[in-house]
Amino acid sequence: MPSRPGARPRRPGMWAIRGPLSSRQYWLFAALGLLAPLGLWWVVSSGATVDKVFLPGPVDVFNRLIKWYAEDDLLSDMGISIYRVTTGFLVSAVIALPLGLLIGTFRPVQAVLEPLTDFIRYMPAVAFIPLVMLWVGIEESSKIAIIFIGTFFQMVLMMAEDVRRVPLAQIEAAQTMGATRGESVKLVIFQSAKPALLDTLRVTMGWAWTYLVVAELVAANSGLGYSILKAQRFLQTDKIFVGILLIGLIGLVMDQLFRLAHRKAFPWLHLRS
Amino acid sequence: MSPKISIQQVGKVFGEGSHRVEALKDVSLDIADNEFVTFVGASGCGKSTLLRIIGGLEYHTAGEVLANGQPVMGPGADRAMVFQHYSLYPWLRVMENIKFSRRLRHGRENLTSAEVEAASGRADALLSLMGLNAATHAWPNELSGGMQQRVAIARALMGRPEILLMDEPFGALDAQTREVMHDLILHVHRLEKPTLAFVTHDVEEAIYLADRVVLMAPRPGRIDTIYQVPLPAEREQDMKHTPEFLRLKKEILARIRETSGMETDQNMLDQLNMQEAI
Ligand SMILES: Nc1ncnc2c1ncn2[C@@H]1O[C@H](COP(=O)(O)OP(=O)(O)OP(=O)(O)O)[C@@H](O)[C@H]1O
Numbered sequence: 410m411p412s413r414p415g416a417r418p419r420r421p422g423m424w425a426i427r428g429p430l431s432s433r434q435y436w437l438f439a440a441l442g443l444l445a446p447l448g449l450w451w452v453v454s455s456g457a458t459v460d461k462v463f464l465p466g467p468v469d470v471f472n473r474l475i476k477w478y479a480e481d482d483l484l485s486d487m488g489i490s491i492y493r494v495t496t497g498f499l500v501s502a503v504i505a506l507p508l509g510l511l512i513g514t515f516r517p518v519q520a521v522l523e524p525l526t527d528f529i530r531y532m533p534a535v536a537f538i539p540l541v542m543l544w545v546g547i548e549e550s551s552k553i554a555i556i557f558i559g560t561f562f563q564m565v566l567m568m569a570e571d572v573r574r575v576p577l578a579q580i581e582a583a584q585t586m587g588a589t590r591g592e593s594v595k596l597v598i599f600q601s602a603k604p605a606l607l608d609t610l611r612v613t614m615g616w617a618w619t620y621l622v623v624a625e626l627v628a629a630n631s632g633l634g635y636s637i638l639k640a641q642r643f644l645q646t647d648k649i650f651v652g653i654l655l656i657g658l659i660g661l662v663m664d665q666l667f668r669l670a671h672r673k674a675f676p677w678l679h680l681r682s
Numbered sequence: 683m684s685p686k687i688s689i690q691q692v693g694k695v696f697g698e699g700s701h702r703v704e705a706l707k708d709v710s711l712d713i714a715d716n717e718f719v720t721f722v723g724a725s726g727c728g729k730s731t732l733l734r735i736i737g738g739l740e741y742h743t744a745g746e747v748l749a750n751g752q753p754v755m756g757p758g759a760d761r762a763m764v765f766q767h768y769s770l771y772p773w774l775r776v777m778e779n780i781k782f783s784r785r786l787r788h789g790r791e792n793l794t795s796a797e798v799e800a801a802s803g804r805a806d807a808l809l810s811l812m813g814l815n816a817a818t819h820a821w822p823n824e825l826s827g828g829m830q831q832r833v834a835i836a837r838a839l840m841g842r843p844e845i846l847l848m849d850e851p852f853g854a855l856d857a858q859t860r861e862v863m864h865d866l867i868l869h870v871h872r873l874e875k876p877t878l879a880f881v882t883h884d885v886e887e888a889i890y891l892a893d894r895v896v897l898m899a900p901r902p903g904r905i906d907t908i909y910q911v912p913l914p915a916e917r918e919q920d921m922k923h924t925p926e927f928l929r930l931k932k933e934i935l936a937r938i939r940e941t942s943g944m945e946t947d948q949n950m951l952d953q954l955n956m957q958e959a960i
């Protein structure tokens with residue numbers, strides 16, 4: 410169909426494929442996405458027929474939060490959980506990073522470690538708990554060990570993949586400028602893979618939280634996961650809700666911190682936002 | 683005078699058994715100091731492989747390659763390479779990309795402070811030469827494709843390589859940008875006096891830039907014909923319309939078609955058509 414003279418294409422709307430969204434619109438939609446389930450929850454739970462033990466309402470949960478904070482030392486539960494996650498995660502990251510770099514760079518290292526890691530990765534981390542308790546005991550280190558087992562092997566493989574994705578032309582360009590093997594690894598491969606590596610850290614951080622709860626459910630007497638388990642024994646459903654929501658919230662905050670770090674550390678990847 | 687690059691009966695076989703590909707067979711060529719040689723030929727005839735062997739990025743399985751009279755044993759700063767794309771470092775700004783070789787040990791060793799000074803001056807000079815002054819502090823992914831290739835060329839020139847290897851460096855650029863780049867690279871060639879080996883799909887580009895055009899043929903990859911370009915050393919865009927230029931272009935294009943195994947392709951097309959008819 411011929412267009413009328415003077416007709417000009419309009420700015421694509423937000424429903425165009427991969428269309429634009431202003432930041433105001435973005436936050437509006439994000440708020441909608443967060444508040445709608447909250448509203449739904451509130452409506453359902455305030456229906457007369459629903460038992461509070463079965464589904465406590467937002468208000469009950471909020472009250473429980475205040476009570477936990479004031480009387481049951483919520484902060485120390487949060488503190489110990491965050492400490493475990495962070496330690497387990499950091500230990501994983503510190504070992505996984507050089508290994509991933511080596512696996513992704515040198516084929517013999519890949520041949521030795523990757524099939525092995527792949528194999529271990531498919532063993533359920535949860536099933537290691539009895540062994541961990543046997544070997545490591547029930548001290549702090551056992552929770553950290555479980556988080557480590559849950560995240561480390563995935564992390565190594567993902568990091569190796571990040572390193573392998575570095576374009577060969579970048580490496581070869583350095584070689585034809587006289588770079589030694591060490592310089593190519595340090596000044597090109599690592600630098601080039603950094604943004605992807607940070608993303609891998611962000612994703613695996615989420616898994617570390619999953620394994621924290623697993624570890625605390627079976628082998629702890631403090632922390633958010635442990636509190637959730639204990640609350641179940643006393644049918645404090647509202648406390649279970651608080652625990653789950655808090656873990657979600659902490660995870661969200663950490664995720665956002667990783668994203669912020671990504672924007673600050675790698676500005677060339679965020680030019681259009 | 684001994685040649686700058688000497689390729690002697692070079693062969694290259696990839697893979698083994700049923701995966702065996704004879705990418706190059708018995709390739710011999712001497713390239714003189716400061717000569718500009720372009721390589722054309724059907725896809726898969728081994729142009730990139732040959733260039734990468736000179737650059738030391740690929741090893742040959744027969745024959746010998748000498749650069750500066752020395753056997754090529756691996757990549758080195760005397761043979762810089764410019765790739766078609768993805769070779770700039772997106773985490774470094776334009777100026778840091780160009781100065782990348784300064785971060786390498788061989789570039790820092792045994793330097794007097796005067797030489798370090800001179801190197802800074804050289805980076806600035808290359809930036810101007812490439813018309814990149816306005817982009818000094820830009821990130822590579824803020825630049826157009828043509829600008830990115832200018833940065834890649836400047837970066838390759840930074841360490842004063844005696845040999846510059848380019849594999850379809852303008853392959854991803856539009857025709858206008860390409861013409862600008864052609865005159866730029868000729869200017870660089872006059873000014874810096876590197877020996878240039880340049881692979882391209884574009885026959886016009888190959889003739890316009892080169893002292894000699896090397897036509898390669900596939901299966902197995904080999905040198906078919908070498909054409910001396912009958913144009914004055916100083917090139918101008920208008921020369922592309924002269925009878926000599928057009929005649930040579932036609933001749934090379936015809937020869938590429940002859941050597942590319944087009945007949946087989948035509949057979950396959952016929953077969954396809956027949957299958958469709960059934
Ligand atoms: N790493 C490799 N492993 C196996 N075979 C290869 C490899 N690199 C190239 N080849 C084969 O060698 C032959 C020559 O390849 P090459 O890339 O040198 O051709 P080319 O002339 O540069 O082609 P194009 O014009 O398409 O870039 C092709 O048959 C290709 O399939």
Ligand SMILES: [Mg+2]
Nearest residue numbers: 729730731849
């Ligand atoms: Mg090629």
